[in-house]
Amino acid sequence: MKTLVIGHRNPDMDSICSAIGYAEFKRATGMESAVAARCGNTNQRIDFALEKFGLDSPVFFADVYPRIEDVMQRNVVSIHRDAPVYQAMTRFGEDKFRGLPVVDDARNCIGLLSAFKLGKYLFPPIENLSSSRIVEASIAHIRDAIRGMLITGREDTVVRPRTLVVAAMLTESFQKRLEQLDIPSTVLIVGDRWNIQELSIIAGVPAIIITNNFSPPDKILALAQEHGATLLSSPHDTATTTLLARAAVTAGQMLSPDFACIPGDATLRQTRSDLALSSQFAFPVIGANGRMQGIISKGDLLRPAPRELILVDHNELTQAVAGAEEVPIIEILDHHRIGVAPTQQPILFVNRPVGSTSTIVADCFRQARIPIPKPIAGLLMCGMISDTLNLTSPTTTQVDREIMEELSKICGIQPSDLASEIFSVGSPLLTLTTKNVITADCKEYEERTVVFSVSQIEEISFSQLEKKRSELIEELEKYRASHNYFFSALLVTDVNTQNSILFVRGSESFTRLIGFPEDGSDSWRLDGIVSRKKQLLPYLTQTLARMA
Template sequence: MNNQNRPVIVMGHKNPDTDSICAAITYANLKRKVTGGDYIACRAGHLNEETQFVLSHFGVETPSYVKDVRTQVRDMEIRMLDGIDRNLSLKNAWSKMRDAGVVTLCVTEGDELSGIVTTNDIVETYMDVIDPKILSEAGTCYRNIVETLGGELIVGEINDVLTKGKVVIAAANPDMMENVIEEGDVVILGNRYDMQLCAIEMNAGCIIVCEGADVAKTIQIQAREHGTKIITTPHDTFIVARLINQSMPIEHVMKKDGLVCFHMDDYIEDIQEVMASMRHRYFPVLDKNDHYIGMISRRNFLGARKKQLILVDHNEKNQAVNGADGAEILEIIDHHRLRTIETAGPVFFRNQPLGSTCTIIYLMYKEYQVEIDKTTAGLLLAAILSDTLMFKSPTCTNVDKKAGEELAGIAGVDYESFAKEMFHAGSNLSDKTATEILHQDFKKFTVDDLTIGIGQINSMSAEELIEIKNKIQPELNNVTSDDGLDMLFFMLTDIIDESSEVIFAGNKAQHTLSSAFGVSVEGNSVKLPGVVSRKKQLLPSIVETIQQ
């Protein structure tokens, strides 16, 4: 399986906001146009109402949800060997293994896995089994016998199955053989007419005539009358006796129960221990519908390629998708402070002090001279409006505002009307629980040894914000405890009034807010006029206070 053309995942942070999602979609689109490569936008969490509104408004599909980017079986070199039929002879199975350079084959019915057979299974059967009735017990098809002996069936139906009798060599005279041959037996003999006739009259199931000897017409007539098949083979008696057990179907020796197999989405760190504990080297791989795909071996771990990842709108480890530290990070496009993402090698890193990641991506479209279509313009605009609170946030720069105005023109959107609809959709949370609202636009930060959570809801309606506050306030302490936070702050931001009410929980939260903003804090909330940005106003003040 060629993994050279695996897609590169473009993804924002957990609890994605509009900037994160739109950045992933538009940057993946830019990379495809510039490089011609396969870049797909994904998300690391569930969409909030505001982002759902934006995607629906511009008719854009929701990016696929990827909860973990650890290396999976699908990232390994998978041996794409076709499954084999349960009726295949041991000889043909052995030949397939030799030609493919493997020691295991998978037995399938259609796309379904029904068993596995190894060289060891074949060798043990060939070396250890001396039962002369093994071919009939295995339900061997005459076609297998003919193919294994390189022979020709001159009397009988080749698709019939041997169901009774033993294999016997007619080495004695007819008088003695009459006491040996039983009905249904397979008799190996030479060109002696009397021996051939004797076997037929004893109702042998089949006679195998060796060394390419001619079979008389009268013998053929007698065979048809007695229902005896006749096979001719160029091999001598010794070679035929040695080869004939190789004609039995692999179904008789294959493993059917307790098969150890893996799925394409299994993480390789989860299957290593299982593989190490098994004696055989190859393991079947199935898709999510349990259809057979191919095989992997222990040595395929050496060639497993990490997922390739581009991060947008974050560069902090605890905000990144699960498993990001084990992926190959190629690029980071962000507008936040530098934090804790570590990479194995150099990466393309672009970080600018702008109000939105999508403003950076807008600039990159310009730099690469890639035309911005109407849909892309709408997504970029929505992200900029969201992150800059319709250009009212202190994080907003002239570059953001200029970009937003130009994008509004391309998208054919009145950005003020659109922003009102978008923010209203984002604050319409009547069907969500308090915990869901708290986590809708929520980020964790590590400051010294403390873990801090900061969430935010923006609205153009003071009444909506009061309703949201009343709903979530009773759950603050529970969420703080459940999320393992030392402090939790939640911003209820009034876009029109350009202020935020911050409600909080945690032992040191009240003192931290009071010191950070020089205000008297009573209860578990405080009104902060002019504070609307989590990134540029609330978080820096809290960090500075803690570090002092």
Template sequence: MTTVYISGHRNPDTDSICSAIAYAYLKRISEGINAIPVRLGPINRETKFVLDYFGVEEPILIENVYTQVQDIKFDKPLVFKENTPMFEAWNTMMEKNIRTITVVDEENKLIGIATMGDLAKAYFSSSHSSHELSKYKIPIENILTTLKGEVILKYVDYLYGNVLVSAMSKENVLSRIKEGDILIVGDREDIQLAAIQKGIKALIITGNNSLQDEVLKLAEQHKVTIIKVMPDTFDTVKLLNQSIPLSYIIKKDDLVIFRTSDYIDDVKEVMLKYRYRNFPVVNEEGKVVGLLARRHILDYERKNVIMVDHNEFSQAVEGIQQARILEIIDHHRIGTIQTDQPILFRSHPIGATATIINRIFEERGLIPEPKIAGIMCAAILSDTLVFKSPTCTPEDVRAAKKLAEIADIDINQFGNEMFKAGTSLEGKSVEEIFYTDFKEFTINNYKIGIGQVNTLTDPGELKQDLISFMEKVKKDKGYDILLLMLTDIINEGSEILFVGNNKELVQRAFNVEIKNNSFYLPYVISRKKQVLPPIVKAINSH
């Protein structure tokens, strides 16, 4: 199922957060898509009050929408344990036409990888001589699996040491046997008895031949492991080579591994340095989840994003240029956004994004559940300052009243509680206050930042600290104009703090005199409708 991230703007306010949640809910119930609301920063006190009041979880925090390995389709891994015989791995690779395997421990964490070439090399090097097998410690289980064997006597779990084949005279065979060797032999009872007497460790009886009682008793006395196998002696030698555990074949050191959280741009850079066909992919726990090849990153799906309550790159999540924007639902001026394909862009000159989302609910004949209706109502009350903002429209009022009825809340009582919770500056740092509700705009190459704080009390000495902080922000981030609106909701006015190199332009915009980096605008409570437009007009006429 396609995942779609629904995101409000940076430094999110109540409308941004609640609209993302509500629209994700709408998408899930009406279209059945995996819509996930996300936030780009910490929620403010007002929003926390709203979410807690209605029992709604806050959206997950994301830092960017750059495409990650987990966002693209890669191959399912062919996974084996380290004791798996080469025979089993080779046959599975041939059957599934896969050229690279991953080998894991008991917790499914990656130990190493091997290619078809690695297995072929190991097979041919060990098949030159049965003595080569002395380098390997082969689990009994591997021999049983590979040679369709049966254990007659078992005193060890692994076979290791020199392997001899009884394909010559008895005297010749016995002259070569040393204590601890492994002998592959057919139905030659005389050699079997003599080999046991000479101290061999194990007998591999080929051709599914039966074992004489005398041999069995002697083997028990000397604690000799005996395995009976189906193939003849020639095939047994060949297949025994394929019983070698993968742990001896795999590449364990200097592995180039990608995690599901790695970004595709970083992956591309790494791939250019290596000529490997496949790269293992592990999750955050180190468990293997796939194999990644160059073809997977040539034409990958970008992350799907729906933007609500904003339409400018400067306010969007980092990496938005690399994402696939599906929709924009907004109520602000149209800014600098560009897309590489047609999208649904829905913009209405009303007080809150949540009002637009309410309209979409109505168009689809759907009614939000009470807690979703509650947060949508709260978003409208927040953005319209309980209908006092000049941005408020009759549709905002109608939508809020309808949603309040569904949520079973009293608008005035709830609004007062919400603003009381949200306007307290107690315990907040200067940075937290400044970025409570901050937006950035670019107007004719002017970089402008406007923050807004609703407060029922005079900030007092905090003003100078805020101005000092703003000076630092202006210098660090290169703003031409930086404003902070200290909005009194009850008395309907805003004291505005200013820093920047364009004092005359701001004074002209609002027809005021700026003293001590501050000026007051009565009846001005909307950044969108009463603060930004005069600045835009002043810049355009400059």
């Protein structure tokens, strides 16, 4: 089981830093399976923070939908197409399947060998009993099937019809039987009846199986060599030898070539629907290279994926990694409004009105009295600085200030110095495409059945904004239309002046109610507004309420 500690889509600094920090905390408290994860790209500021403190970026997951490769059996019990089916008989029961996949030299699955079909072959209905004497196999395969030994002669490797004849009769009766046989295709199964063996060799029977490990006398050996007959020795009695010889046909001869395969990256949900009415007993799982990488039964489709989630810095499914609704969520650690992702059972849900999720993570270490590693302390400082604009945002609390002071002592770095480094790196307006400016830190919300998005970027000044204004408005409208949002907003914040410019594209019935001073087409000036969570979002939801 892997536990993914993962932030929201379009991750910001706090989302990445809190994921890494909380995964470290969970491992330190006994959850060795905890892994920091992300579901979006990092930006230059995040990359700077990771490099500064020598930490790797969280593992990327485009989605967490349970897939076939999550629940398939990887150690596949299979059989080669040229192998006698007696090998399949010995392998039935090594797994839970009612058959085996048949593979070629390259391990490609070419069909399925059904235990039911094999059973009907070995034990045919009464009306077809005569066919039970015919086995299409080579002498070599027959010897393998009975686990016998070559006494003398040549092992024919040609696969062709052979007639199994049991010499369980008097000599006189057998002489009459010989006259009725197709001698070239006959394989005689006999015990220590040397007179019958002699008659058969002289008559031209090409192969004789001597049961119970009886050793033929020198006279019989010499006669077989003279007539070119092949003598095999079986360790079993005549009845068992006959049954095993029937199993000398190859798997390739018995396979069902019409079968369904499943790609390993197929989702469990879709596969359950696709295979609901299939009677196939098992399904080979095919990799990107076309080769079999596993096998799965219908029962396996009901198994849970070996993956669970801890959500950090968000608690709404609309902001979570794709597929989160199909994976158990076992914890949530957040500092935003409660939208609440549904869970299958009671969970630990920590939601605190502080400035950042990194603050909560640091406090978890503090309450558990676990020392915070220096690199983790530095990274948590970065998350706090970014989300609280270095403790100047109205979301900042006394807890944030206390935690920041403790982290600063651990790292030996002043918050103001670290903040200057972070905000001087990678101006979004200069380093990102216009589309990425909108999507880099974008969150989706739903209020009163209305779905909308709010993006935010931080700049050290508005000097680059005028050059991008028209492009930003155009791209914001494209983003809104492509997601069918009621409106989409972008908050551009000047971290030095603590002022913002708000861009909004959407229904005029909404935008005409925005009461801030206009700053041009589709934009408003928000002096003293820097927090999307505590200042802007409440205003937007109140404006929506006024429309009702």
